[in-house]
Amino acid sequence: MTEKKIVETLRGKRQSRPPVWFMRQAGRYLPEYRQVRARTDDFLSLCYNPRLAREVTMQPVRRFDLDAAILFSDILVIPDALGQAVRFEEGTGPVLEPLDEEAIDRLDASGMTMRLAPVFETVADIRAELDRSKTLLGFCGAPWTVATYMIGGRSSTDQAATKRFALEKPDAFNRLISVLVEASVDYLVAQLRAGADVVQVFESWAGNIDEEMFRAFVIAPNRRIVEGVRQSIAGAAMIGFPRGAGPHLISFAEKTGYDAIGLDQTVPLAFASTAFDATKPLQGNLDPMRLVVGGAQLDRRIDEIISAFSDRPHIFNLGHGIVPETPIEHVEQMVARVKGN
Amino acid sequence: MTEKKIVETLRGKRQSRPPVWFMRQAGRYLPEYRQVRARTDDFLSLCYNPRLAREVTMQPVRRFDLDAAILFSDILVIPDALGQAVRFEEGTGPVLEPLDEEAIDRLDASGMTMRLAPVFETVADIRAELDRSKTLLGFCGAPWTVATYMIGGRSSTDQAATKRFALEKPDAFNRLISVLVEASVDYLVAQLRAGADVVQVFESWAGNIDEEMFRAFVIAPNRRIVEGVRQSIAGAAMIGFPRGAGPHLISFAEKTGYDAIGLDQTVPLAFASTAFDATKPLQGNLDPMRLVVGGAQLDRRIDEIISAFSDRPHIFNLGHGIVPETPIEHVEQMVARVKGN
Numbered sequence: 001m002t003e004k005k006i007v008e009t010l011r012g013k014r015q016s017r018p019p020v021w022f023m024r025q026a027g028r029y030l031p032e033y034r035q036v037r038a039r040t041d042d043f044l045s046l047c048y049n050p051r052l053a054r055e056v057t058m059q060p061v062r063r064f065d066l067d068a069a070i071l072f073s074d075i076l077v078i079p080d081a082l083g084q085a086v087r088f089e090e091g092t093g094p095v096l097e098p099l100d101e102e103a104i105d106r107l108d109a110s111g112m113t114m115r116l117a118p119v120f121e122t123v124a125d126i127r128a129e130l131d132r133s134k135t136l137l138g139f140c141g142a143p144w145t146v147a148t149y150m151i152g153g154r155s156s157t158d159q160a161a162t163k164r165f166a167l168e169k170p171d172a173f174n175r176l177i178s179v180l181v182e183a184s185v186d187y188l189v190a191q192l193r194a195g196a197d198v199v200q201v202f203e204s205w206a207g208n209i210d211e212e213m214f215r216a217f218v219i220a221p222n223r224r225i226v227e228g229v230r231q232s233i234a235g236a237a238m239i240g241f242p243r244g245a246g247p248h249l250i251s252f253a254e255k256t257g258y259d260a261i262g263l264d265q266t267v268p269l270a271f272a273s274t275a276f277d278a279t280k281p282l283q284g285n286l287d288p289m290r291l292v293v294g295g296a297q298l299d300r301r302i303d304e305i306i307s308a309f310s311d312r313p314h315i316f317n318l319g320h321g322i323v324p325e326t327p328i329e330h331v332e333q334m335v336a337r338v339k340g341n
Numbered sequence: 342m343t344e345k346k347i348v349e350t351l352r353g354k355r356q357s358r359p360p361v362w363f364m365r366q367a368g369r370y371l372p373e374y375r376q377v378r379a380r381t382d383d384f385l386s387l388c389y390n391p392r393l394a395r396e397v398t399m400q401p402v403r404r405f406d407l408d409a410a411i412l413f414s415d416i417l418v419i420p421d422a423l424g425q426a427v428r429f430e431e432g433t434g435p436v437l438e439p440l441d442e443e444a445i446d447r448l449d450a451s452g453m454t455m456r457l458a459p460v461f462e463t464v465a466d467i468r469a470e471l472d473r474s475k476t477l478l479g480f481c482g483a484p485w486t487v488a489t490y491m492i493g494g495r496s497s498t499d500q501a502a503t504k505r506f507a508l509e510k511p512d513a514f515n516r517l518i519s520v521l522v523e524a525s526v527d528y529l530v531a532q533l534r535a536g537a538d539v540v541q542v543f544e545s546w547a548g549n550i551d552e553e554m555f556r557a558f559v560i561a562p563n564r565r566i567v568e569g570v571r572q573s574i575a576g577a578a579m580i581g582f583p584r585g586a587g588p589h590l591i592s593f594a595e596k597t598g599y600d601a602i603g604l605d606q607t608v609p610l611a612f613a614s615t616a617f618d619a620t621k622p623l624q625g626n627l628d629p630m631r632l633v634v635g636g637a638q639l640d641r642r643i644d645e646i647i648s649a650f651s652d653r654p655h656i657f658n659l660g661h662g663i664v665p666e667t668p669i670e671h672v673e674q675m676v677a678r679v680k681g682n
Contacts, residue, residue: 157498160630160664163628163630164630164633164634167630167631167634167638168634207548207585207587207607208606208607209606209607209628210606210607210626210628210631210642210660211607211609211610211611212642213628214607214609244548244585244587245587246548246585246586246587246588246607246608247587247588247590247607247608247609247612247616248607248609249588251609265549265550265551266548266549266550266551266552266555266585266587266588266589267587267588268552268555268588268589268592269552270552271588275588285551287504287550287551287554289501289504289505289508290508290551292505293505293508293509297508301551301553304553319551323501
């Protein structure tokens with residue numbers, strides 16, 4: 001068997017059981033990851049180290065025999081490569097010097113390919129090591145989401161600084177979005193050329209803005225990325241994940257052109273089953289907290305998700321990234337349940 | 342004119358222009374509020390001081406001639422009155438000693454009426470002072486939202502501790518929800534008897550849980566509150582505000598029985614216009630950040646909201662609470678625009 005189940009699913013093929021991978025599958029809940037991470041100075045240097053990034057990418061695939069590897073990296077390598085320094089502080093997460101209008105115009109994509117060369121090397125190395133039946137996913141953050149860090153300077157649950165900037169300085173903000181669209185297209189194309197089979201675009205902070213901003217800063221840039229990538233690579237397989245998009249979900253799916261839409265855990269199964277076209281590939285959407293807790297509720301919810309999407313192409317996933325306190329046995333339980341073992 | 346526009350709207354009557362009030366209208370963006378607040382030791386003592394709570398409740402009504410006053414209080418007076426001490430720390434917000442299973446069983450509603458007596462006195466005093474044409478809103482937090490503070494100990498954007506507790510200890514968690522349902526019913530009934538014309542239930546943290554938890558911990562308790570209040574006061578006018586409910590919004594509306602549903606700013610106008618029954622009263626939903634920024638975009642968005650809901654009973658409001666940095670002139674601009682002045 002050498003076909004890649006996830007690629008086939010994105011092409012519209014229903015599988016006998018949904019292929020499975022999960023967000024942040026290479027991460028802190030794994031002791032072997034923590035061991036590697038302890039040997040590196042900072043988080044970004046791990047992302048830029050092909051040997052170690054490949055190693056942590058492969059760890060969950062080896063341990064759980066998942067259907068996909070996802071490149072170990074971070075959505076903030078793009079601002080970093082555009083010249084806005086990013087550092088990760090223990091307990092705080094990413095910290096950036098917030099951009100003002102002038103700093104937006106100083107962003108410089110000319111060195112991006114060189115700065116991100118280790119990432120493409122990592123992709124090629126993973127693809128060489130990964131079994132041919134398994135899918136390699138590349139990814140990037142969507143422009144609005146990445147902009148919330150670039151303008152806000154750190155993770156923000158209400159994205160207040162960025163919303164305000166976007167409304168007060170629409171021209172400058174649109175320039176930033178355009179820079180990010182172009183950088184994302186180049187970055188994804190390079191990942192695909194280096195060996196990624198599929199790319200996923202993470203719109204992690206789409207859940208707090210009104211429809212006008214959603215259209216301008218979420219839907220339009222995501223569509224431009226899909227179109228841009230496919231101008232370079234016809235038929236490139238792409239997944240969009242607009243976390244928290246709620247009632248915007250259908251219009252996001254219809255207007256962006258992604259092959260599949262990733263669903264967060266808040267999306268009701270019956271809503272997804274009926275609101276999306278019956279042939280639309282969907283990915284998701286187990287609440288990561290159910291994986292932390294485990295037991296009978298976990299099996300029951302996995303069954304409900306699989307059953308709800310049994311008539312369409314479906315990739316099993318969490319609704320958000322796995323959390324560090326997740327017991328590994330619960331991950332084993334989930335993978336076995338999805339695989340019908 | 343002595344009819345209360347907001348009460349009439351909740352009864353299904355369209356108005357020549359939507360009545361207007363807004364969440365956190367008594368608050369830190371007002372200099373006269375900051376002056377009163379500076380004279381009180383802590384936030385809860387302001388909530389429990391009838392003279393001062395009435396004063397800050399009336400401030401925005403006097404300044405902007407709004408169509409409603411909303412009782413100045415906090416959703417955490419219920420845990421406080423049940424015996425779980427609440428304190429407000431500068432910069433952090435509310436801090437509680439997180440409940441464990443035993444502490445849930447020690448919660449005691451017997452002293453609640455006495456502890457909250459100053460609130461009911463405040464309600465009566467406001468009603469006596471408020472023009473008869475204006476609506477007085479009482480409120481409480483919905484059980485899930487209040488529980489996230491009681492279990493988590495503070496505001497949590499992912500409600501992880503509470504989700505985990507609910508999944509790991511469902512019996513204890515359901516006992517907590519039941520205590521909160523009963524306390525909320527008693528509290529709202531007492532507010533209505535003291536003179537509130539309408540009550541609003543704030544489900545502020547409904548946007549991160551899956552459908553099974555949403556049904557059990559959001560829809561069911563809200564329905565029990567609506568039924569419980571109306572058992573004591575037939576036809577009590579009630580607004581439900583499930584912030585972030587996204588694709589659950591319609592089932593929330595259909596299953597809870599609130600007269601009106603408050604919409605946060607993420608709800609697209611076209612979605613709301615078509616997904617809700619054409620006669621359903623709706624409230625909302627300007628993004629508070631648009632009010633911070635002001636200018637032409639503010640007028641345009643206000644017009645879009647009013648126009649989208651012009652065929653149904655509509656109460657103009659923000660999609661979330663006003664933020665402290667909001668310029669007062671922008672509030673004046675908004676109120677004038679809504680009133681057609």
